[in-house]
Amino acid sequence: MQESFEVNFDGLVGPTHHYGGLSFGNIASVSQKAQNSNPKEAALQGLKKMKALVDLGFKQAVLPPQLRPELSVLRRLGFSGTDSQVIEAAGKQCPDVLSACYSASSMWTANAATVAPSTDTRDGKAHFTPANLISKFHRSIEAEATSRVLRAIFRDDRHFVHHAPLPNAAIFGDEGAANHTRFCHPYGSSGLHFFVFGRSAFQQDKYPEPKRFPARQTLEGSASVARLHLLNPDSVVYGHQNPDVIDQGAFHNDVMAVGNQNVLFFHEKAYLNKTPLLSELNEKLQFKTQTGLIPIEVSSEQVSVEDAVKSYLFNSQLLTLPQTSQNSKTSMLLIAPQECAENPAVSKYLKTLLTSGQTPIQEIRYFDLKQSMQNGGGPACLRLRVVLNTQELAACQPNVFINDTTYPALRDWVIRHYRDRLTPQDLRDPQLLQETSKAMTELSSLMGFSIS
Numbered sequence: 485m486q487e488s489f490e491v492n493f494d495g496l497v498g499p500t501h502h503y504g505g506l507s508f509g510n511i512a513s514v515s516q517k518a519q520n521s522n523p524k525e526a527a528l529q530g531l532k533k534m535k536a537l538v539d540l541g542f543k544q545a546v547l548p549p550q551l552r553p554e555l556s557v558l559r560r561l562g563f564s565g566t567d568s569q570v571i572e573a574a575g576k577q578c579p580d581v582l583s584a585c586y587s588a589s590s591m592w593t594a595n596a597a598t599v600a601p602s603t604d605t606r607d608g609k610a611h612f613t614p615a616n617l618i619s620k621f622h623r624s625i626e627a628e629a630t631s632r633v634l635r636a637i638f639r640d641d642r643h644f645v646h647h648a649p650l651p652n653a654a655i656f657g658d659e660g661a662a663n664h665t666r667f668c669h670p671y672g673s674s675g676l677h678f679f680v681f682g683r684s685a686f687q688q689d690k691y692p693e694p695k696r697f698p699a700r701q702t703l704e705g706s707a708s709v710a711r712l713h714l715l716n717p718d719s720v721v722y723g724h725q726n727p728d729v730i731d732q733g734a735f736h737n738d739v740m741a742v743g744n745q746n747v748l749f750f751h752e753k754a755y756l757n758k759t760p761l762l763s764e765l766n767e768k769l770q771f772k773t774q775t776g777l778i779p780i781e782v783s784s785e786q787v788s789v790e791d792a793v794k795s796y797l798f799n800s801q802l803l804t805l806p807q808t809s810q811n812s813k814t815s816m817l818l819i820a821p822q823e824c825a826e827n828p829a830v831s832k833y834l835k836t837l838l839t840s841g842q843t844p845i846q847e848i849r850y851f852d853l854k855q856s857m858q859n860g861g862g863p864a865c866l867r868l869r870v871v872l873n874t875q876e877l878a879a880c881q882p883n884v885f886i887n888d889t890t891y892p893a894l895r896d897w898v899i900r901h902y903r904d905r906l907t908p909q910d911l912r913d914p915q916l917l918q919e920t921s922k923a924m925t926e927l928s929s930l931m932g933f934s935i936s
Contacts, residue, residue: 486873488603488672491543492801493637493868493884494534495596496894497526498549498588499920502906503859504580504622519858523588524902526855530591530866531895533819533851534886540817541806543877544886546894547593547637547868550629551924551936553585553917557625568914575912584622586911591856592865594662594738595623596630600713601666601871602643604675609645610876611713612638615660616649619700624652629935636933640879647712650705655685658705661868662736663725665743667765669775671804671871676769677715679706680723680737680755682730692756694727700735701725718771721764724756733793738864740792744802744816746773747844749780751792780843786833795827797834799862805847815846821862822852883932893930897923 501523531546538544555567561581563570574582590596600611614630617623627649638644650656663682668675682699684691693699703722710720725737729751734740741750746769748762755761766777782792792798801819824830834848853863872880883890901923903916910916928935 486672486875488601488670488871488873489543489877490671490804491545491870491872491877492537493545493547493593493870494530494866495547495591495593496549497523497530497591497856498552499523499527499902499923500552500586500906500911500916501526501588501591501855501859502583502586502908502911504583504587504908521859521906522855522904523906524898524904527898527902528895529851529853529855531891531898533853533863533866535891536849536851537803537819538886538891542803545880545884546886546890547596547633547884548927548931548935549588549924550590550626552588552920553582553911554625555585557585558582567917571912571914571917579908582911583908585625587622589623590626590630592861593868594736594865595660596626596868597634597660598658598664598709598713599661599868599870600677600715601675602873602876603672603871604666604677604713604715604719606714606716607645609643610638610870610872611645611647613647613658613709613712614649615658616652616656617659618652618654618657619659619698633935637881637884638879639881643876643879650708655702656705656708657700657702658709659701659736662738662865663701663706664709665737665741665748666869666871667743667746667748667769667777669746669773671745672873673773674719675871676719676721676765676772677710678721678723678743678765679710680725681706682725682727691724692727694730696731697733697735699725699727699730701737718768721761721768723761726753726756729753729789732789734789738799739796740798742798742800742802742864745804745814746775747778747780747802747816749798749802749845750782751787751789751798752781752783753789778844780837780845782833787829791827791829795823795830796821796857796862797824797830799864800824801863801867802845814844816844818845818848819863820848820850821857822850822854823857825850881932883930890930897927897930901926
């Protein structure tokens with residue numbers, strides 16, 4: 485077995501990051517609508533987290549922002565003339581549409597795609613399916629660019645297979661890795677894929693749906709991705725997200741749960757039919773890896789659903805710490821947003837979790853990601869997890885990996901090109917289009933492939 489690594493591909497926040505309140509069902513996003521944002525601070529916060537993980541010994545890469553505004557979409561909607569005239573007309577007639585076409589939401593790369601490592605697929609190659617994200621207009625326009633970027637990074641067809649996004653129909657709603665967890669032990673072993681859905685298009689009587697907010701991921705979408713990735717049935721488990729927690733703002737599974745290797749850290753209200761679901765996960769994981777599931781269940785008495793959503797406790801990253809000669813035991817690190825330390829109930833719970841010494845989570849580090857958090861995404865939203873062996877790692881586009889050369893170059897690029905204040909009204913400024921186009925042209929050179 486080749487040595488394999490989990491690589492976190494974090495989204496770099498784009499220069500048009502603003503609070504448009506575009507994501508109905510995402511409480512933080514809607515509540516911050518029209519507030520001032522700071523794109524420069526947002527991008528630097530994300531880069532700082534990436535570099536910190538590199539310094540801790542993790543493999544870290546970056547996915548570039550997408551070029552915005554998406555003028556081709558505005559033209560398809562009937563706005564014509566020069567680029568500046570298109571923006572001016574859209575700003576006057578449909579400001580929310582203009583905001584959507586300027587959205588920097590591709591920063592949340594947990595929604596970029598679903599990935600299956602080569603150890604899990606019947607053809608022995610890593611598979612990528614970009615999410616169609618049809619539940620939200622501003623996110624649905626990301627899929628084409630996401631496909632191009634993934635093909636540019638994972639470019640060797642001897643190792644990688646790229647699928648088109650699922651059809652743009654509500655039946656096949658797909659939100660990517662935000663509703664997908666791979667269990668394994670270790671990373672290079674054959675894994676178990678856990679797909680979580682909020683509704684079923686064809687079996688509505690069997691699977692109740694939320695009443696207040698829409699369920700974004702469908703069972704049919706998840707099953708389609710599993711088929712495309714050539715996963716064997718004994719390598720797949722489907723879980724039904726609790727519709728009540730969706731109605732309380734848990735729009736994706738990663739707001740209520742996070743998994744890593746053989747650990748599932750989750751809220752007791754995350755899933756319907758929880759007991760048989762956990763039993764199936766444990767049995768299949770035991771069969772695949774000879775290692776059972778380690779469930780870390782947080783009760784409502786310890787942390788309410790409201791506090792979990794506010795703090796994004798479960799939207800933390802859960803990472804396996806590098807083993808040392810002094811300690812061969814598997815230990816895990818939780819990368820949590822600063823809001824977890826500031827929420828009394830969550831902070832109390834996490835202190836108890838660490839002092840108990842009863843779980844693999846042995847360390848917690850808090851990061852200030854306020855700019856992302858206020859728009860509805862925590863640490864786990866910002867990253868796409870990709871397991872690669874040594875040959876696959878060598879076959880990737882090298883400039884995407886964060887190191888002592890790329891980190892200062894990207895940081896300098898952000899400082900030179902990003903504004904430190906942006907409101908939805910500023911999107912009508914033609915100068916912003918020029919600034920963004922210039923910045924993205926330079927970023928293409930830094931990354932080693934075309935972004936536009």
